[in-house]
Amino acid sequence: MSVARRCLLGIFCWLTAAGAAAQEENLLSQVVDVERAAINYMLHCQGCHLPHGAGAGTVPDLRSTMGKFLQVPGGREFLVQVPGSANAALADGALADLLNWLLVTTSGDQLAAGWNPYTAGEVGRLRSSPLLKVTEIRASLIARMALR
Ligand code: HEC
Structure with a gap:
């Protein structure tokens, strides 16, 4: 129906x-601390990503694809290594919480049942190896999503 x-x-x-x-x-x-995640989003991300992750211009709309990155190989890593995440002035645990909160609030319907939230340890490991070709890697991940 x-x-x-x-x-x-x-x-x-x-x-x-x-x-x-x-x-x-x-x-x-x-999400460990929903309020902290929402405030960190406002302070560190919203200037570019706008309220609710809507994005504009070259800043992607997180609502349409964020959860889908978790469905393709390399996408989980990308969400942490993308410069806006990796370079944020946030401790690993706060960034993990912020990403988990964003995934739930912007694209919860794209998350598989039983998905694994990020942990501080995983985020710390991933953000220490920055992406060199962000645009190319993003494009290849989006292309893989389209094939699914
Ligand atoms: C200066 C503007 C800016 C800020 C601030 C920013 N981002 Fe972004 N973000 C972008 C752009 C542009 C992209 C597209 C990939 C790229 O070119 O870096 C992006 C991509 C992303 C993506 C991958 C989604 C996709 O479709 O590519 C995530 C996740 C993300 N940002 C999270 C964050 C988080 C979390 C914060 C705050 C801690 C943040 N961003 C702060 C501009 C920004």
Whole structure:
């Protein structure tokens, strides 16, 4: 049944919305400190990525693809190694939390059930080897997403 048809039947629409909210709450429980992540986003990322990760111009819209990077080889690493993440003046644990929060809030519907949130150790390891050809690597990851 289409979403519009479900929504015509009021109660099902409400149930769908309640289900999505419960799902997001469940995913958010994997973020250690939601408030800190939201504040760090405002302070360190929002200037370019805009509220809700919408992006503009050359800054990508995180809502359309962030979760999909986790579905292709190399994408998990890329989300940490991309300069905006890797060079942020944030400790590894705070960056891990911020990325997990962003994944849940911008593209929670793209996350596989049972996905592994980033840990401080993984983030620390990945950000110590910066990307040299960001644009090329990003393009090849996006191309792989399209093949799926
Ligand atoms: C100066 C502007 C700027 C800031 C500040 C910035 N970013 Fe970005 N971000 C970009 C651009 C541009 C890209 C596209 C890849 C590239 O060219 O670096 C990007 C890509 C990304 C991506 C990969 C998504 C994709 O589709 O390529 C993630 C994840 C990301 N940024 C997270 C962050 C986080 C987290 C912060 C804050 C800690 C942040 N960014 C701060 C400009 C910025």
